[in-house]
Every structure is written in C-alpha cells, then in structure tokens.
Amino acid sequence: MCRDMLERAEELKIRGADVLEVGAGCGVAGFLAARLGAKSVTFTDYLPGVLANLRASVAINEANAPMNDPDRSSPCAFSVRHLEWLSAVPGLVEKTKRVGGGDGSACAFADAAAAAAAAAADALDPRATFKLILGSDVCYEDPLPLALARTLKARLAPGGLAWLVLPVRDWPGENGMTTIERLRDECVESGLRAVVERAPDLEEHEYDGGTMVKHDGGMVHVWIRA
Numbered sequence: 344m345c346r347d348m349l350e351r352a353e354e355l356k357i358r359g360a361d362v363l364e365v366g367a368g369c370g371v372a373g374f375l376a377a378r379l380g381a382k383s384v385t386f387t388d389y390l391p392g393v394l395a396n397l398r399a400s401v402a403i404n405e406a407n408a409p410m411n412d413p414d415r416s417s418p419c420a421f422s423v424r425h426l427e428w429l430s431a432v433p434g435l436v437e438k439t440k441r442v443g444g445g446d447g448s449a450c451a452f453a454d455a456a457a458a459a460a461a462a463a464a465d466a467l468d469p470r471a472t473f474k475l476i477l478g479s480d481v482c483y484e485d486p487l488p489l490a491l492a493r494t495l496k497a498r499l500a501p502g503g504l505a506w507l508v509l510p511v512r513d514w515p516g517e518n519g520m521t522t523i524e525r526l527r528d529e530c531v532e533s534g535l536r537a538v539v540e541r542a543p544d545l546e547e548h549e550y551d552g553g554t555m556v557k558h559d560g561g562m563v564h565v566w567i568r569a
C-alpha cells in the first residue's frame with residue numbers, strides 16, 4: 344500500500360487532506376500520508392494496546408515534525424481515536440464472539456466495563472467524516488465485511504474515497520476472495536460505489552526476512568466512493 348501511495352499521491356489528493364486510517368495497527372499508511380502532505384491524520388483501531396502504541400508513535404513523530412515534510416508550513420495534526428466497526432451495526436458487538444482479549448478488555452484493562460469506559464473517552468466524534476480513508480489488510484473474516492461497509496458509509500464525506508489494500512487470504516472456514524466480494528457487495532448495499540481490482544503483489548525478495556506473509560490469492564485494491 345505504501346509503495347502504491349507514493350506513486351498515487353496526487354491522484355489520491357493527499358496533500359492538504361484530512362485523512363482517516365481504519366484498523367491502523369502500527370499506522371504506517373497514515374504516517375506516510377502525513378509525510379506526503381496530509382493536513383491531518385486520524386488513526387483509529389479498536390484495541391486499547393494498539394491505540395496506546397499509536398499514541399507513542401505519534402509522540403515520536405511530533406517530536407520530529409520537520410521530518411514529516413520539509414516543504415510544509417505547519418506539521419500534520421495527528422490524533423488517535425477508538426473506532427469499532429462492529430458498532431456501526433446495531434447488536435453486532437454483542438452477538439460477535441471474539442477470542443480471549445480480542446475485545447481489548449484483557450490486554451489493558453481489569454474488566455470489560457473499564458475497557459468500554461476508556462473506549463468511550465477516546466471515541467472518534469460520531470459526526471466526523473473524511474474525504475480520504477485508508478485501510479491496509481482490514482477485511483479477512485466475518486462479520487467484518489458488513490461492519491466495515493457500514494463504517495465507511497458513516498465516515499465518508501460526500502465525494503470522498505476509501506482506498507483499501509487487502510491481501511486475499513483464506514481464514515478458517517472462509518475463502519479470501521469471497522470475503523472481499525462480500526465487502527464490495529455490502530458497500531453497494533449501503534449506497535456506496537465499490538470496485539475490486541487486482542493489485543501488484545510484493546516482489547519475492549521483499550518477503551525475505553520481513554514480517555509480511557505471502558498469500559496465494561495475492562493482493563487487491565478496493566476503491567470505495569461515496
């Protein structure tokens with residue numbers, strides 16, 4: 344995604360944009376968008392440990408603000424917010440079983456109530472919408488296609504674009520491409536336009552010694568427009 348972003352920065356209109364990253368993980372896509380001139384980057388995830396790590400990374404980047412873009416007059420404004428895609432569908436959080444700690448309660452909080460309170464305190468403003476949304480490797484199992492589609496519908500500003508780059512990976516009991524096609528269909532159902540397109544895979548040597556796992560299904564772009 345990052346290599347592609349370098350090539351497509353103008354087409355994506357990153358310079359001056361307010362960017363939302365969903366399922367940010369360590370936030371590499373968002374930090375590159377900042378480097379490419381985004382006015383602001385809002386990193387989101389649902390796991391408290393991931394959000395804490397993002398805050399630490401933001402502090403390091405802010406301390407090195409000039410490094411972000413030598414040509415800009417003011418540094419990129421970063422923020423880190425809780426955004427749980429399942430919450431976009433009434434009742435889905437309650438009925439979705441997650442592995443131990445998968446709801447975030449077990450990794451940073453004594454109980455689920457404390458985790459919920461922290462999430463509410465950090466929540467992304469429910470009215471906030473964005474012209475550019477980025478997501479890397481964010482759709483691989485049920486019920487993410489439905490939840491992510493509804494989240495994008497709620498968060499895309501009129502005329503906005505969500506660009507997802509997804510490895511086509513099978514998951515226990517799920518076929519990778521079927522999951523991605525379900526995401527596309529859920530987006531269309533939600534009133535968005537969505538196109539799935541093959542993306543170039545990494546070169547063989549780029550997998551060597553890194554943490555990236557090569558998937559037989561390759562990679563796709565999903566372009567979603569409001």
Ligand SMILES: C[S@@+](CC[C@H](N)C(=O)[O-])C[C@H]1O[C@@H](n2cnc3c(N)ncnc32)[C@H](O)[C@@H]1O
Pocket residue numbers: 365366367368369370387388389390393426427428429478479480481490
């Ligand atoms: C496979 S990781 C990808 C992380 C990062 N974007 C990358 O490419 O390295 C998926 C990310 O999506 C987040 N995620 C998964 N389910 C989510 C949900 N229901 N709501 C919000 N974030 C979710 C995970 O916490 C994780 O950070």
